[in-house]
Amino acid sequence: MKRWSLASRIVSGTLIIVLGALVLLSVLVAAFTRYEVTERLDNSLQEVAERLEFVVGELDKNGPASAVPGGHVARLPGVNRRTLAYQISTPEGQLEVRSQNAPETPFVPHLDAGFYNIPSFRVYVVPSVSSHHYILVGEPTFHRTEAVRRAILISVLPMVIFFPAIWLLVRWRVRRAMQPLTSLQQEIRSRGGTNLAPIPPLDLPEELVAIHSAVNLLLERLKMALSTERAFAANAAHELRNPIGALLAQVQILKGMLQHSEHDERATTIMHQARRIGRMMEKLLQLSRATSGIALAEDRFDLVPVIRFLAQELEREKGQVIELSGTPHLMIRGDMDAAGILFRNLLENAVLHGSSLQPVRVVITEDSDVLISNDCDPLTSEILQDMEKPFVRGATDAEGSGLGLAIVRQISLQLRADIVITSPVPGKTRGITVSIRFPSGDTETSARFKEIEPV
Numbered sequence: 435m436k437r438w439s440l441a442s443r444i445v446s447g448t449l450i451i452v453l454g455a456l457v458l459l460s461v462l463v464a465a466f467t468r469y470e471v472t473e474r475l476d477n478s479l480q481e482v483a484e485r486l487e488f489v490v491g492e493l494d495k496n497g498p499a500s501a502v503p504g505g506h507v508a509r510l511p512g513v514n515r516r517t518l519a520y521q522i523s524t525p526e527g528q529l530e531v532r533s534q535n536a537p538e539t540p541f542v543p544h545l546d547a548g549f550y551n552i553p554s555f556r557v558y559v560v561p562s563v564s565s566h567h568y569i570l571v572g573e574p575t576f577h578r579t580e581a582v583r584r585a586i587l588i589s590v591l592p593m594v595i596f597f598p599a600i601w602l603l604v605r606w607r608v609r610r611a612m613q614p615l616t617s618l619q620q621e622i623r624s625r626g627g628t629n630l631a632p633i634p635p636l637d638l639p640e641e642l643v644a645i646h647s648a649v650n651l652l653l654e655r656l657k658m659a660l661s662t663e664r665a666f667a668a669n670a671a672h673e674l675r676n677p678i679g680a681l682l683a684q685v686q687i688l689k690g691m692l693q694h695s696e697h698d699e700r701a702t703t704i705m706h707q708a709r710r711i712g713r714m715m716e717k718l719l720q721l722s723r724a725t726s727g728i729a730l731a732e733d734r735f736d737l738v739p740v741i742r743f744l745a746q747e748l749e750r751e752k753g754q755v756i757e758l759s760g761t762p763h764l765m766i767r768g769d770m771d772a773a774g775i776l777f778r779n780l781l782e783n784a785v786l787h788g789s790s791l792q793p794v795r796v797v798i799t800e801d802s803d804v805l806i807s808n809d810c811d812p813l814t815s816e817i818l819q820d821m822e823k824p825f826v827r828g829a830t831d832a833e834g835s836g837l838g839l840a841i842v843r844q845i846s847l848q849l850r851a852d853i854v855i856t857s858p859v860p861g862k863t864r865g866i867t868v869s870i871r872f873p874s875g876d877t878e879t880s881a882r883f884k885e886i887e888p889v
Contacts, residue, residue, distance in 0.1 A: 445604060452597075453597065464589065487569070508534065517533075524566070524567060525568065541555060614636060742758055744781055759796070776845040805867055805869050808866060
């Protein structure tokens with residue numbers, strides 16, 4: 435499902451309203467401008483007709499003029515196709531005087547007072563004061579249309595030009611108004627199992643204050659619940675570890691006493707189960723430490739000796755060969771004990787679930803990567819996804835608690851390391867590879883690359 439942005443929705447909604455208002459305003463302004471320009475130009479025609487009264491007065495004084503087809507032409511300099519044209523006609527429609535840009539016949543066939551629109555002119559007809567003549571004044575239609583168009587453009591064009599500026603201003607203002615919400619979102623996003631601190635006071639609007647308070651209340655309840663859970667797990671594991679250790683010791687003594695007897699097998703089963711419970715207690719303690727945020731320290735230490743020590747320890751315990759190669763030094767930031775827990779679990783998983791005939795290979799690269807590979811049947815993507823869930827184990831008969839990768843994931847998040855699990859091993863048809871990449875800014879590798887002596 436496609437996500438939608440509140441800021442984008444507010445911006446788009448606001449701009450649609452503004453644009454609709456501007457379009458409506460533009461239409462109204464254009465109509466009003468057209469009306470006003472038409473009225474002013476019609477007034478100009480009336481004024482010209484009034485000024486031509488003196489010509490009519492001269493014609494009345496001089497009496498009827500000799501008939502000339504098309505009337506006498508009054509030639510004036512500077513006349514062009516935009517200049518107003520006029521005609522002075524008798525009531526019978528005979529032209530006596532006309533301008534040089536006026537047609538030779540009357541503008542309109544019926545000489546009734548008023549305004550007329552003909553194909554090339556907007557004409558105003560008015561009788562003279564003496565009623566012996568009619569004055570016809572025409573304005574070229576294209577000139578009037580051009581004047582109306584220019585007036586409308588002058589009125590509407592600024593609104594069109596300023597719309598992008600309005601869009602930018604609205605977008606900037608909405609983004610700025612949404613900044614407190616973004617800050618609250620970032621604060622909430624930074625909270626997690628290792629950071630349940632209340633969100634500090636922010637400059638929030640009234641609508642977000644209730645959300646801020648509700649989130650802080652939720653964080654407080656969650657912190658209390660997690661603290662209770664962690665304390666219970668840690669205390670239970672700690673309190674049970676000593677009795678289980680004593681129980682295991684007693685079972686071992688009992689097994690020695692019952693050796694070669696009919697109860698030897700049952701003693702062996704009890705001893706294995708006691709060891710399993712002991713390992714479970716150890717993993718629960720590790721998980722409790724991992725979720726408490728122990729890896730958030732900013733100490734710098736060399737990771738390679740830690741991995742080498744863990745590999746040697748597991749070789750002695752399990753008898754499995756672990757080959758360590760790559761760069762001799764890898765400086766990272768974090769807590770050494772937490773890193774030890776992380777790689778102890780990864781190496782232990784590789785030993786327990788890998789083939790005893792093939793060594794576990796650990797490669798430390800100059801790119802701040804640690805690659806741990808072991809031989810086994812390839813795993814499906816569904817199994818790989820479920821393996822990181824607590825108490826979930828793959829289809830294997832090997833010993834384990836199902837907590838190893840959950841502990842690894844918790845500590846890797848605190849160390850800001852990325853973990854990628856792939857199966858089969860790249861370039862092969864079997865095996866599994868765990869890649870741990872540490873942030874490049876937090877690491878420092880040896881200047882030269884050389885093989886580390888196998889452990």
